[in-house]
Amino acid sequence: MIHNTVTVAHISDLHLAGRHDRRSLAFLDRMLRHFNERKIDHLVITGDLFDTYLPAEWPVMREKLMEYDFCSWERTTLIPGNHDLISIEEEMRIYNALNPFPGSRKRALQDRLSGFFAVFGDLMGGDSELRKGFPYVKVLRFPLVSLAFVGVNSVWPWHRSDNPLGARGFVDPAELRALSQPGVAEALRGSFVIGLCHHALRVYGTSSPIDQAFDWTMELINRDEYLAVMQALRTNVILHGHFHRFQTYAMGGVQIVNGGSFRYGPDRYSEMVIGKEGSFAQRFVTLS
Helix, strand or coil: CCCCCEEEEEECCCCECCCCCHHHHHHHHHHHHHHHHCCCCEEEEECCCECCCCHHHHHHHHHHHHHCCCCCCCCEEEECCHHHHCCHHHHHHHHHHHCCCHHHHHHHHHHHHHHHHHHHHHHCCCCCCHHHCCCEEEEEECCCCEEEEEECCCECCCECCCECCCCCECCCHHHHHHHCCHHHHHHHCCCEEEEECCCCCCCCCCCCHHHHHHHHHHCECCHHHHHHHHHHCCCCEEEECCCCCEEEEEECCEEEEEECCCCCCCCEEEEEEECHHHCEEEEEEECC
16 A cells, blocks of 8 residues: 555664663563554654764664664664763863863764764664765655655764753754765755754744853854754755754744654654645644
């Protein structure tokens, strides 16, 4: 039987503490079972799989996805978050002991990102070359719907003054230039385009000094440049996490969905049902 629609589930910010985090892993079991019962076609995870940089624990996530038949290029797409690649405690120890140059932190982050790709690369890029880094474009063709995921890395290295909590985001201009090449738009033609970015394009956004201070620690620094590229690619919707709120909003004509936090809302997720000609409906689902 050919279905006229494709259903995508979106979760974010799991903040798993590792294999010993039995409570969160039990909640994840429940959620993945639900996805199979609902016959979800594809799962998207927009970063912060773990609560801090724990490369030895990354296989735990693969094992869970594999257990429920989601550990494949066709079933799951993901990106890392700042918690996956940055350990604040470690950064502070290194800074106080060695005071390394910012360039060394950037190289260290790239090494960690390469390690992340070594474990999860088969769930990201479109071919063996693209799996080596960001940005990536991944096109899934269903019988009546074509989905295209455009993933970027928004994790920015820790810095004592510019990024003291390691939570501010920045998309490398080289990634944006790569996505601006004519061949990318051509590859996306005819697909429902979904942008993936860990950092929020909007946090509180109020005039309150307290909110503004919080916004600064969490912001996507070059949000406008990123959004402009997404607009040029005729992106239908952008999915993100980072700011732990389940919410939808729009910027520059692009619909945006914040996947909230699985850690603090393990019974809730975002569901998108996508049809032909670019039609789609989104809702937040709460497990009973």
